[in-house]
Amino acid sequence: MEGEFHADMGPQYEGEAIRKEDLYIEFGGPKAAHKFELATVKSLDEIENEKVEIIGPDIGDLKPYDEEKGGGSYPIAVLIDVAGGELDKDAEAIIERRIHMFTNMIEGWYHMNQRQDVWMRISKDCYKKGFNSLRELGEIYILLYTSEMPIIESIQVTIITDEKKIEELLPHALEVYAARDERARTLNDEDVDTFYGCVLCQSFAPTHISIITPNRIANCGAINWFDGRAAAKIDPDGPIFAVPKGELIDAIKGEYSGVNTIEAEKSLGNYDRVYLYSAFEHPHTSCGCFEAIVYYIPETDAFGVVHREFKGETVVGETFSHMAGETSGGKQIEGRLGTGLEQLRSSKFIQADGGLARIVWMPKELKERFKDVLEKKELYDKIATEEDVKNVDELLEFLEKVGHPWIKGEVELPT
Amino acid sequence: MTKTIAIAGKGGTGKTTVAALLIKLLSQKGVVLAVDADPSTNLNQALGLPLDDSKTVGRIREKMTDDVSKGRFSPSISKPEYLFSKIVESLAESKGFDLLAMGRPEGPGCYCASNEFLRASLDQLVKDYKYNYIVMDCEAGMEHISRQTTRDVDVLLIMSDPTIRGITTAARMKDLIGELRSKIGKVGLIVNRVKGELSPEIKKAIDESGLQVIALVPEDPDIAGLEMKGRPVTELPQESPLRLKVKEIARSLLL
DSSP: EEEEEEOOBBBTTOOOOOOGGEEEEESSOOOOOEEEEEEEEOOGOOOOOTOOOSSSSOOGGGGOBTTBBBOOOOOOEEEEEEEEEEEOOTHHHHHHHHHHHHTTTBEEEEEOOGGOOEEEEEEEHHHHTTOOOOHHHHHHHHHHHHHHHOOOEHHHHHHEEOHHHHHHHHHHHHHHHHHHHHOOOOOOOGGOOOEEEEEEGGOOOOOOEEEBTTTOOTSSSSSSSHHHHHHHHHTTTTEEEEEEEOOEEEEETTEEEEHHHHHHHHHHTTSSBBBTTSSSEEEEESSOOOSSSEEEEEEEEEEEEEEEEOOSTTTOOHHHHHHHHHHHHHBBBTTTTEEEEGGGGGGGGGGGTTTGGEEEEEEEHHHHTTHHHHHHHTTTSSSSSSSTTTSHHHHHHHHHHHTOOTTTTOOOOOO | EEEEEEOOTTTTSSHHHHHHHHHHHTTTSOOEEEEEEEESSSSSHHTTTOOOOSHHHHHHHEEEEEHTTOSSSSSTTHHHHHHHHHHHHEEEEEESSEEEOOSOOOOOOHHHEEEEEEHHHHHHHHHTTTTEEEEEOOOOOOOHHHTTTOOOOOEEEEEOOOOOOOOHHHHHHHHTTTTTTSSSEEEEEEEEEOOSSSOHHHHHHHHHOOOEEEEHHHHOOOHHHHHHHHHGGGSSOTTTTHHHHHHHHHHHHHH
């Protein structure tokens, strides 16, 4: 089949980059205002199988990049429409990401980024060999998709270079990406078999391992489950690696046999149990990198949260750095939890202890940053900040006054 | 194999000038990745490339960290891939070489993860772009080498002016190498702006430092004129003493 095309194909070309000196023309990238790529799962009757449509000027019609005058950057939209009995909406992101791999498999083509940042380059050599139409690119996509993903029964490709048309379609693509992100945020531990572990901080905290799951971001807030998956794929023996989750031991506290095993191994035998969603008994260890600390306030039997940027004293009279000294170092400390801030948005955030409803104090800045989730749970007005109270006595008064659900005994712990 | 050459020294020793000339020279033999790892100098200017402050690696990392902590970062785009693509976007591409500006070091907070991703990205960049040479303009503390955002170094050239203080600083930098986790191959001293011979005191200081002198560079009358006009040093005439000296250095190091 490959003989039909003006370029060779194969995985050996995947790492091939095209520098400006070898550039014939580029689509998308930082110099093009409008660009995107989008895969859509449709029904069989909405697709004209193996059709390639080009809307707008083609490679041969466009002025190439010129070393003196520059130019040669053009807008682009790549639409991959697929149908198949086994395909559902969740497959769209995976199919769309394949555009990256498939384009890079073509000799003389370079593909970077994704979604509304897409960037493609074609080399001078490739053009010289006769690759002068995007139609050929579309045909290659169809060949590769149908041969590598048999789940696809029907496929059509539309490549648009007409800027007006791209601009018109872009808002829809952005909506699709946002909806996908929303779905990713609602991915749960139950939906996957593999968690990830990170020991990047073991030079500081030799017994610390961050467990990263769909419902739990790493303590530093920098690595979520998707990042873990990507990093472990690039370097499986590196500091970020796969953790088979094993048997579920306690769904509420978040205890898994696979996590316990890896905890024992990587903590040098110091800990062999960890609760992912509780600050009591076997809380997750803390390195030194956590974005925030969840700390127990005995007088209220509830928790405060303080983040690294907050320089003042918390309601218990300690600063973040003071508390961080006691919390860090890779130890399990009951009632002290180092955490990534995004964790406050997790549906499993200290769920065994009552979740967000058990938080009674946080800095004003945090309260504003997480206003949306707090309002949704009707907690925004119930949590005190440094502006409301100065010490635990005032905090207790405040909680009584506003009727904090935990203090009023309205929060039921899950069983 | 990619050869990595780092040029380090305190401000005012002419290291950026030498780095720029070396980059130009090597770009005729292969493709060079020029790394500006000193936020206080402007390698781009010396090479005649425009400066875009928003495009330093430091800025990219800051922006990503900020977006993540504010919940603006798409959860389904992987950060290692994102960093890599932004680094590629930030490359200033030129004839025979690409320039990458590292920018300022990180602020407070945890950068373990982002620096780890950064290391992976830079390795990937060197692999994909098949650079024959990496030339780094480093500040005296060699921050990026010590943080391992850069890889092992084949040749480290330490620049100094012909003063006791300059040589002392150079010696201290040599000692710093022992503390680095990166492997450093050959280390050499370049003394710049030498008028005639080195004084016996300086010779003694060099001997005591244990540094091996790679080259003594004479004051180049052409360079001051260019710098005054803000012209790139790469406009130095072919037969200028500085340019000839850089050629000699490259030859002696088998680059």
